[in-house]
Amino acid sequence: MxxxxxxxxxxxxxxxxxxxxxxDAWHRLLRNKLAVAGLAVVILLAFVAVFGPWLTPYxxxxxxxxxxxxxxxxxxxxxxxxxxxxxxxxxxxxxxxxFVVAIVVTAIAVVIGVALGAMAGxxxxxxxxxxxxxxxxxxxxxxxxxxxVINASLKTPITxxxxxxxxxxxxxxxxxxxxxxxxxxxxxxxxxxWPPYARLVRAQVLSIRxxxxxxxxxxxxxxxxxxxxxxxxxxxxxxLIVSVSAxxxxxxxxxxxxxxxxxxVNPPTPSWGNMISDGLxxxxxxxxxxxxxxxxxxxxxxxxxxxxxxxxxALNPRGSK
Amino acid sequence: MAAEPLIKVENLVKHFVVRLxxxxxxxxxxxAVDDVNFDIFAGETLSLVGESGCGKSTTGFTLLNLQKAxxxxxxxxxxxxxxxxxxxxxPYRRELQIVFQDPYSTxxxxxxxxxxxxxxxxxxxxxxxxELPERVSRLLADVGLPARFAQRYPHELSGxxxxxxxxxxxxxxxxxxxxxxxxxxxxxxxxxxxxxxxxLDLQEKYGLTYLFIAHDLxxxxxxxxxxxxxYLGRMAELASREQLFSNPLHPYTxxxxxxxxxxxxxxxxxxxxxxxxxxxxxxxxxxAGCRFHxxxxxxxxxxxxxxxxxREVVPGHHVACHAVEQGAAG
Amino acid sequence: MTAPADNKPLLDVxxxxxxxxxxxxxxxxxxxxxxxxxxGETVGVVGESGCGKSLTMLSLVRLLPNKIRVxxxxxxxxxxxxxxxxxxxxxxxxxxxxxxxxQDPMTSLNPVMRIGxxxxxxxxxxxxxxxxxARERAIELLRLVGIPGPEQRIEAYPHELSGxxxxxxxxxxxxxxxxxxxxxxxxTTALDVTIQAQIVDLVKDLRKKLNMSVVWITHDLALIAGLxxxxxxxxxxxxxxxxxxxxxxxxxxxxxTRGLLASIPKLSDERASRLSSIGGTPPEPGRRPKGCPFAxxxxxxxxxxxxxxxxxxxxxxxTGHRVACFVAQRQMMExx
Numbered sequence: 011m012x013x014x015x016x017x018x019x020x021x022x023x024x025x026x027x028x029x030x031x032x033x034d035a036w037h038r039l040l041r042n043k044l045a046v047a048g049l050a051v052v053i054l055l056a057f058v059a060v061f062g063p064w065l066t067p068y069x070x071x072x073x074x075x076x077x078x079x080x081x082x083x084x085x086x087x088x089x090x091x092x093x094x095x096x097x098x099x100x101x102x103x104x105x106x107x108x109f110v111v112a113i114v115v116t117a118i119a120v121v122i123g124v125a126l127g128a129m130a131g132x133x134x135x136x137x138x139x140x141x142x143x144x145x146x147x148x149x150x151x152x153x154x155x156x157x158x159v160i161n162a163s164l165k166t167p168i169t170x171x172x173x174x175x176x177x178x179x180x181x182x183x184x185x186x187x188x189x190x191x192x193x194x195x196x197x198x199x200x201x202x203x204w205p206p207y208a209r210l211v212r213a214q215v216l217s218i219r220x221x222x223x224x225x226x227x228x229x230x231x232x233x234x235x236x237x238x239x240x241x242x243x244x245x246x247x248x249x250l251i252v253s254v255s256a257x258x259x260x261x262x263x264x265x266x267x268x269x270x271x272x273x274x275v276n277p278p279t280p281s282w283g284n285m286i287s288d289g290l291x292x293x294x295x296x297x298x299x300x301x302x303x304x305x306x307x308x309x310x311x312x313x314x315x316x317x318x319x320x321x322x323x324a325l326n327p328r329g330s331k
Numbered sequence: 332m333a334a335e336p337l338i339k340v341e342n343l344v345k346h347f348v349v350r351l352x353x354x355x356x357x358x359x360x361x362x363a364v365d366d367v368n369f370d371i372f373a374g375e376t377l378s379l380v381g382e383s384g385c386g387k388s389t390t391g392f393t394l395l396n397l398q399k400a401x402x403x404x405x406x407x408x409x410x411x412x413x414x415x416x417x418x419x420x421x422p423y424r425r426e427l428q429i430v431f432q433d434p435y436s437t438x439x440x441x442x443x444x445x446x447x448x449x450x451x452x453x454x455x456x457x458x459x460x461x462e463l464p465e466r467v468s469r470l471l472a473d474v475g476l477p478a479r480f481a482q483r484y485p486h487e488l489s490g491x492x493x494x495x496x497x498x499x500x501x502x503x504x505x506x507x508x509x510x511x512x513x514x515x516x517x518x519x520x521x522x523x524x525x526x527x528x529x530x531l532d533l534q535e536k537y538g539l540t541y542l543f544i545a546h547d548l549x550x551x552x553x554x555x556x557x558x559x560x561x562y563l564g565r566m567a568e569l570a571s572r573e574q575l576f577s578n579p580l581h582p583y584t585x586x587x588x589x590x591x592x593x594x595x596x597x598x599x600x601x602x603x604x605x606x607x608x609x610x611x612x613x614x615x616x617x618x619a620g621c622r623f624h625x626x627x628x629x630x631x632x633x634x635x636x637x638x639x640x641x642r643e644v645v646p647g648h649h650v651a652c653h654a655v656e657q658g659a660a661g
Numbered sequence: 662m663t664a665p666a667d668n669k670p671l672l673d674v675x676x677x678x679x680x681x682x683x684x685x686x687x688x689x690x691x692x693x694x695x696x697x698x699x700x701g702e703t704v705g706v707v708g709e710s711g712c713g714k715s716l717t718m719l720s721l722v723r724l725l726p727n728k729i730r731v732x733x734x735x736x737x738x739x740x741x742x743x744x745x746x747x748x749x750x751x752x753x754x755x756x757x758x759x760x761x762x763x764q765d766p767m768t769s770l771n772p773v774m775r776i777g778x779x780x781x782x783x784x785x786x787x788x789x790x791x792x793x794x795a796r797e798r799a800i801e802l803l804r805l806v807g808i809p810g811p812e813q814r815i816e817a818y819p820h821e822l823s824g825x826x827x828x829x830x831x832x833x834x835x836x837x838x839x840x841x842x843x844x845x846x847x848x849t850t851a852l853d854v855t856i857q858a859q860i861v862d863l864v865k866d867l868r869k870k871l872n873m874s875v876v877w878i879t880h881d882l883a884l885i886a887g888l889x890x891x892x893x894x895x896x897x898x899x900x901x902x903x904x905x906x907x908x909x910x911x912x913x914x915x916x917x918t919r920g921l922l923a924s925i926p927k928l929s930d931e932r933a934s935r936l937s938s939i940g941g942t943p944p945e946p947g948r949r950p951k952g953c954p955f956a957x958x959x960x961x962x963x964x965x966x967x968x969x970x971x972x973x974x975x976x977x978x979x980t981g982h983r984v985a986c987f988v989a990q991r992q993m994m995e996x997x
Contacts, residue, residue, distance in 0.1 A: 028482045031440055222431040223439045226497070228397060230451045230504065231424030234417075240450075244441040382853035489942040519709040520880055524924030524938035531935065546854065549883065553926035553936065590858035592883040594925050596906045599887025606862055607855045610823040 035248075038324040045320020051313035055306075058102055059109040066099035088302040091288065097302050100280040104303060107281045108310065111195060112261035116254060118200035123207025124250070130208070131215030132238065142212070145205045153202045153264075154271075160198040161273045165190065191275050199264055203257065210253055214246035248325035255321050259314025266307055282307045336370035337508060337540050338394070343367045343403035343413075345386070345393045349615075361614050363389040365564040366403075368641060369649075371508070371540060378543040378551040380587070381561035384614055387544045390561070391510040394542070395427050396420055407508075425455050428501035432513035434493035438485035444471070444496050445481030451503045470499040473536075474529060491522035498529065502537070510542045515550065527554060548591045552576055557647075560584045563622040564614060566641060570648040580650045583623050621653065629654055669740070670697040671874050672721075672842060677734035679716055679725070679898075681947050688947035691717055691898040692954075693734070695973065698842065703868060703875040705885035705906070707921075708895030711946045714878045717895075718844050720744075722755045739841065757787040760835030762828070764847040769831060770819040776803075776830050777815035783837045802833040807863055825856035832863065839871065846878045861888055883925060886910060891981070894918050897944050897954035900973060904982035914976055914984040917955045953987070961988045 029037075039045055058065065073093045082089045088097035130141040168190050176184035183189075218224060219242065227237050262282075268274030269283025282303040289300030345364040364386040371377050379387040392398045393413065394405050400413040412423050431437045438447055448467050452458050458466045468478035474495040485493055494514065501509050511530065515523045531554060533539060545551050551558055552572060559569040560581065568581040579585045589605040607626050612618055618625050624634040631653060639651040679691035691713040698704050708714045720731050721743050736743045743754065755761075763769040771779055780802060781795035790798065796815070803811035806829040819827055828848060835843055845864065849857040865888060868875050879885055885892065885906070892909045894902040894917065902915040913919045920939040941958040944950060950957050956966040965987050976982040977993045984990070 028443065028484055028487065030443075030484055031486065034486075222433060222437045225392075225397060226429065226431065226437060226500065227439075229395060229424060229427075229429045230454065230500075231421040232450075232454060236454075240442070241439055245439070382855060489945075491942050519943065520882070520921055521709060521924055521939040522942060524936040525940070527926075528935050528938055548854070549926045553934075586855060590854040592858075592861075592881070592886060594883035594886050594910065594922060594927070596886045596910050602887070604858060604862075606858050608859075610825050610856070611853070 035321075035324040039320050042320040042323060044316045045324070048313040048316030048318075048320060051309060052317055055105055055310055055313070056109060059106045062102040062106050066102050067096065069099065082298055089296070089298045091299055092292070092296075097285075097299065100285060101282070101302050101306055103280040104282045104285060105306065105310075107275055107279065108262045108265060108307075111192075111199070111265040111275070112258045114196050115199040115203055115261045115265075116257050118196065119203035119257070120207050120250070120254060122200070123204040123209075124211050126204075127208035127211030128215050128238075128242075128246075131212040132219065132234075132242070138212075141208065145208050148202070149205045151202075156202055157198040157268055158271075158273050160201075161194055164194060168193070188275075188279050191279065195265065195268065195274050199261065199268070203261065203264075207250070207253065207257075210249060211246060214249055215242055218242050218245050252318055252322045252325060255314060256318035259311050259318070262307070262310055262314070334372055337373040337407070338371040339404070339406040340367060340369050340371075340390075340394060341404040341406070343390065343393060343405065344401045345389050345398060346401045359615050362564050362617050363614060364393060365617075366641075367561075367564075367566050369559055369566065369569055371542060372556075373507070373540055374534075374538055375556035376534065376541040376543050376554055378545060378555040378558045379561055380545060380548060380551050380558060381567075382546065382587075382611055384563070384611060385561040386564040386614075387561050388512050391429070391512050391542055391544050395429060395510060396423075397429075425451075425504045426507045427510075428504055428506040428508070429510040429512060430494070430497050430501050430514040432517050434490040434497065434517060437497045438493055438500075440485055442484075443481065444476075444483050444485070444488070447485075447496060448481070448499045448503050451500065455504060457503075457505060466503075470503055471496075473502060473533065474499045475525075489522075491518055491525060494518060494526055495529065498526075498533070502533065505537075506539070508540045508542070510544065512544045513546070514543075516545065516547065523550070530554065548588065560587065563611060563617050565622055566649070566651060567623065568648075568650045568652075570650075574648050580644065580648070580655045581623075581652050582627050582629055582654070586626075586628075621651070671700045671702075671739060672696070672698040672876075673735075673737040674717070674721070675735050675737075677717060677720065677736060678732040679713065679720055680730055680732045682728040683947050687732075689732070689898065689949065690729070690946040691720075692949070692970075694895075694898070694900055696893055696900065696903075698874050698876055700841075701868075701872050701874060702891065703877065703889045705889035705892040706876060706878045706895060707880065707882055707885065707892055709880055709943050711897075711943060712895040713898040713946070714895050715846050718846060718876065718878060721844075722759060722761075723751060724755075753787065756783045756834075757838045758841050760838070760840035760843045762831045762835045762843065762845040762848045764850050770827060772819050775816055775818055776822070780815070780830070780834055780837060783834065787838045798837070799833075802837060803830070805836070805867070806830070806833045807859075808833075824852055825859060828852060828856075828860055829863070832860070832867075836867065836871070840873060842874045842876065843868075844876045844878070847880070848877075849884070850879070850881075857884070864888070882921060894921075897949050898946070899954060899970075899985065901955065901986065902982075902984045903973060904976070904979075904984075908979055908982050912976075912979070912982070914982070914989045915955075915986050916959050916961050916988070953985075963988060 073095055078090060078092055088101060091097055091100070126141050130138040169187060172184045172187070172190060175181070224237060224241050227241050265274055265281065266283030266286065269281040270287045272287070274283055275281040285303035286300060286307070289303065293300040343364055344366055347361040347363055348358050349361060350358060367390060369377070379390060381387050389398065393400045396413050396415065403413070404411045405413045407423060407427065410423070412420065415423070445467050448470050449463050452463060452466055453460065464481070467481050471478055471480055476492065476495050476499070480488070485496070488496065515526045518526060527550060530541070534541060543551065543554060555572045557569065557571050558575045560567045560583065562583050568575065568579065568584045575584065576588065579588055586605050586607045593599060605628070609626050612625055620636045621627070621634040621639050624630040627634065633653050637653070639653050641649060641651045642657070643649050644655055644657055674694060674696040677691060677694045678689060680687045681690050694717055696717070706714045706717070716725065716729065719725050721736050721738070725731070731744060734744065738754065738759070743751070746754070770776070777796065777799050780799035781792065784790045784795040784798055785792065799815055800811045803814060808814050808826060808829055819830070822830065831848070849860050852860065861884070864875065877885055877889055889906050891903070891905050893900050894915065896917050902909065902913070902918045909918065910922070913922050917939070920937070923937040924939065926936060939958055944954060952967040952969055953959070953962070953971050956962040959966065971985040971987050971990070973983040973985045974990050976984050977997055
């Protein structure tokens with residue numbers, strides 16, 4: 011009995027170490043200069059967001075009425091605003107707001123979207139149809155309208171309830187109206203952000219579910235749980251990473267847009283959006299008040315976009331070749 | 332062939348319902364496999380041939396219960412496996428394996444070759460974790476790959492090498508029966524011969540039974556014991572390799588054989604070809620009566636109305652055609 | 662049959678070298694190919710995936726994909742170098758004097774255009790025909806390629822036709838401007854055998870009627886046995902053997918050609934006899950070995966094969982048969 015002799019591989023040299031697709035993608039990402047620049051900016055902003063309070067020379071609320079509307083200087087890198095607050099400190103805290111909102115909103119949206127999308131794709135049938143109908147309905151409502159409606163209808167009752175709790179318990183927690191802002195911003199933004207994730211994951215699962223390696227796993231008798239965890243999820247996750255990276259940037263823009271319109275994070279909590287809104291009113295006289303937050307917002311958006319593109323090329327090398 | 336068959340396929344039917352319209356309110360039925368009967372004997376290679384859409388792959392998938400049969404039976408060890416749910420099917424899965432066509436999507440790109448081949452061994456508890464590396468190297472050696480490939484990822488391998496891994500994965504379960512679904516069609520010519528040889532060697536070594544699904548008749552002629560010809564969801568003819576190639580009875584088989592080019596310029600110049608006109612009709616609306624009548628050169632009125640019976644015209648030679656006489660020797 | 666020797670060939674490719682950009686810098690994927698096609702001659706270009714057979718043909722009309730380019734060589738078509746033509750001259754050739762038929766008719770046809778319009782386009786562009794004349798000609802072309810009811814089918818969209826019909830439409834487009842040369846790139850690979858037989862018959866028939874040259878690119882030696890006059894066998898970007906079709910099948914000389922022919926199952930084979938096969942796999946494009954590209958898989962390889970690249974030399978005792986193999990050439994010398 012002879013078996014075909016061992017064949018020489020012409021595809022890989024023996025001395026090259028095995029490379030998993032993840033490692034391969036990472037190397038491709040590092041070769042993409044724009045993506046690396048984007049990644050660096052994102053890491054820098056994240057660092058600023060986390061360690062902001064230890065980096066800023068001033069508190070974001072401290073008013074110095076003797077130093078109002080100052081132009082940028084060594085003492086105040088981005089100048090001061092009409093209440094004499096340090097704009098640099100406020101931009102730093104705004105970064106914190108932007109990151110907290112973007113991460114929490116995206117996390118909620120991804121959890122909802124992935125769970126619904128994966129189940130819809132895997133089980134199909136009636137469940138799939140209901141989930142997709144629900145997804146389409148959510149997507150068809152204008153985002154801004156939904157957020158305004160939620161804010162307008164829920165803000166007053168929740169604030170009143172918080173005040174009542176404070177009166178009853180005297181717990182200072184209930185005095186922090188920032189929580190109401192965050193709850194409403196997170197809630198309404200997550201509500202409009204999950205459908206694209208659900209659609210993406212459903213499409214991924216549907217396409218992977220039909221691939222021969224999944225059929226082969228079924229033919230081996232593997233359980234549904236094993237097939238989902240070892241075959242479908244690892245292969246579906248690439249496009250999700252790309253989408254999340256882009257989604258974080260989008261969430262920051264959304265937060266700024268809502269804050270700009272007064273339905274997001276409210277003053278005095280600094281947000282790039284409400285700073286831009288304030289700055290816009292006086293931009294002819296004090297352009298730095300508009301330029302500083304707008305530039306940082308722009309930088310963050312571009313960084314996430316480059317990173318997203320780079321991830322896309324790295325994780326789907328065929329598309330970029 | 333007096334032996335009891337390993338697998339008995341009886342009146343197997345697979346219809347797909349495709350939903351049309353915005354709300355899926357209109358349904359259309361694809362008649363993929365219709366009333367197919369055949370036996371597979373232990374140790375043989377039964378080939379199913381036919382053109383795209385003839386239902387040969389669907390037959391393979393339905394037979395393995397990877398797609399739910401609409402009706403009919405597939406008997407394996409006395410059990411009608413197509414009626415089993417996934418849990419009760421599991422013990423049979425180990426014995427009935429499949430190798431697919433496309434070497435580039437047959438392996439999970441996120442798993443190493445060692446994990447791909449080792450997974451079924453651990454899952455079916457055919458070896459302990461400690462024994463696994465040795466098992467995996469032995470399986471890789473069986474398919475002609477060096478043991479160091481266990482560390483590699485699929486994208487680092489050529490198409491032929493991946494197909495060898497897919498065969499090793501199927502072998503890992505120690506199966507009795509393997510469906511080869513166009514397993515060599517996507518490979519380069521020089522690599523095809525290697526994989527054909529490998530399949531033949533493994534059959535001899537492990538006493539495997541193959542259902543070989545293919546469209547390349549030269550390959551089928553080379554490796555089959557018996558050959559079944561399908562057309563638009565139905566079996567047209569089934570006979571031993573010698574019978575089918577030297578004495579085809581069904582007009583479709585004759586046309587199919589005549590369409591295969593031979594690697595011989597002298598022969599090709601003188602050869603009389605019977606070229607079919609027209610295309611294969613849609614399986615959404617197969618013709619009534621004999622499904623081949625729209626392209627058949629010898630179709631009669633009866634063929635348009637009456638479905639020809641699946642008969643054994645001489646021992647071991649089945650055909651479904653009104654024009655073939657009982658006992659026809661050709 | 663080959664064109665008379667004194668007649669200049671219609672297409673004369675010399676020393677064509679094509680490069681691809683890789684991570685490790687440029688790599689040669691087609692290495693100095695020589696290929697001629699006589700007037701009225703049908704040439705089969707045979708090779709496995711990645712051997713450069715399609716790139717060679719695409720480079721002639723400068724349709725190479727990104728990152729791939731011609732490094733050197735000439736390609737004279739009717740006396741003019743295609744590789745040096747201006748863009749506007751080239752456009753006249755493309756789809757005009759040289760017609761193309763690709764493998765996959767579904768992706769080569771524009772799905773949102775009626776097939777009639779796709780057929781008329783080259784006629785209006787290259788022939789300055791009026792719309793009405795072009796339509797007449799389109800119907801005539803569809804009839805020529807054997808599409809029933811051409812007057813109605815001209816209004817159809819590609820998805821309304823079967824695979825075989827779509828390939829016929831592709832051929833009709835390729836033939837639209839009476840090309841002198843039709844380049845068919847695996848035109849039947851995606852089709853079933855009975856449809857393949859129809860298409861092969863159609864091309865055989867048309868070539869006689871229209872007196873054109875045909876280059877048929879394929880991986881299937883059996884398919885071209887009864888179809889072409891001459892065969893060029895490609896391996897890893899080089900022509901390893903070039904011979905009249907009868908000669909090639911009767912006296913294959915290069916070890917690769919011999920291996921390929923031997924690996925095709927034959928009528929006379931016993932069931933389940935071992936096929937002779939070539940070990941290993943073809944090199945990836947851009948990772949071609951030093952010396953003869955086939956040497957790592959060749960049972961006859963000698964040390965010289967790993968060092969130097971063999972060139973095509975005539976095979977003794979036959980006309981028009983050339984082979985690029987040190988071992989075969991030495992054996993011929995010794996026999997002589």
